Amino acid sequence: GENVEQHPSTLSVQEGDSAVIKCTYSDSASNYFPWYKQELGKGPQLIIDIRSNVGEKKDQRIAVTLNKTAKHFSLHITETQPEDSAVYFCAATSGDAGNMLTFGGGTRLMVKP
């Protein structure tokens, strides 16, 4: 089955700096890679996703890149703000098992004002 690893587990940046979170996956058949933001006590919120036919996608301050050959994808947040502080999860579909999502371990992002 699919295995997703996420790094770093914690990330502290100064407000206005950029933050990058990286994930690797094992199943070359995976074709959908969403990113979720989870604030304390809340459910995960889908913030951006990318499919295997695209190498990069951007939405305002958030961008995601995908390298299918290396089997890794990254989340980039520019001009970070204190409200970006949260836990971020990457995920990937498995090529089998009905396209269920496999999650990374999460990254706790702290943006210092």
Place this chain on the structure above:
Amino acid sequence: GAVVSQHPSWVICKSGTSVKIECRSLDFQATTMFWYRQFPKQSLMLMATSNEGSKATYEQGVEKDKFLINHASLTLSTLTVTSAHPEDSSFYICSARTGGRDYEQYFGPGTRLTVT
């Protein structure tokens, strides 16, 4: 994006009782819904996949007789924790998938269950 609601947001129950959690997709139909459990500072653990009109598929190690799942309509799935014990205390989160080739998966706000 699409909206998934969950009710209740928190519940406290006594050991031995049962608790039902509802998950609704508010603005889309979801043939597939998922139930996750999350422990503090950990990732999401898939408990089961719920398909409308059919039996749920449980992950290994999840007791299907303890965690009853019903997906009676395209917008509603329920999770019933039967004979709850303190070790069942956790954060339960449902998720629903939109249809089509370009599907997306959205999560509910979660339910905090405390068993005393």
